[in-house]
Amino acid sequence: MNSTPATVLSVAYTAAKLQARLAKAKKAHDELICAAYRAQGDALNIEAQAKRRLADEYDAAQARGEVARLGDNLPRVTTRNASKPTAADVGISRQxxxxxxxxxxxxxxxxxxPQGRINRGKPPRENSSRQSRV
Structure with a gap:
């Protein structure tokens, strides 16, 4: 098979066009993935903020004596503590x-x-705050 210079140039041009199109698609893909990671990280931060607030509010309510503390149901504790709401009464489990x-x-x-992972182009881990506890 005898290739002419025009044929070789045509194949090279077509390959270069394809490579450029794929590079553009890859860049768009990477940008979308990074945006998804940022959104996922933002959602996890919002959830973590809500849980931190819940813990702070419940601990403050316990400190003020508005909700039952660990041991309030023991027999040696006065009966006035028995009327305090518990975690179950609030509608959230102790867990x-x-x-x-x-x-x-x-x-x-x-x-x-988690933000450091996102800045490095990696997805945040849902359990990243749990892993940092150990």
Missing amino acids: EFHEARQIRDAEKRHRGA
């Missing part, structure tokens, strides 16, 4: 309060850890 406190405490220790 959720525990997790909210853990997230709050982890955020205090490691401020901005």
Whole structure:
């Protein structure tokens, strides 16, 4: 098979066009993925802020004596404590309060850890604040 210079140039031009189109598509893909990571990180930050606030509010209510504390249901405690609402009365499990406190405490220790992953072009981890607790 005998190739003419025009044929070789045509193939090279077509390959270069294809490569440029793929590079443009790859760049658009990467930008969309980064935007999705930022949105995901923002959502996780909002959730973490809500949980920190929940932990702070519940701990403050316990300190003020507005809700029951650990041990308020023991027999040696006066009966006036029996009427205090508990975590279950509030509609949130003790486990959720525990997790909210853990997230709050982890955020205090490691401020901005998920944002650092996003800035490096990596997705935030939903459990990043849980991992930083251990």
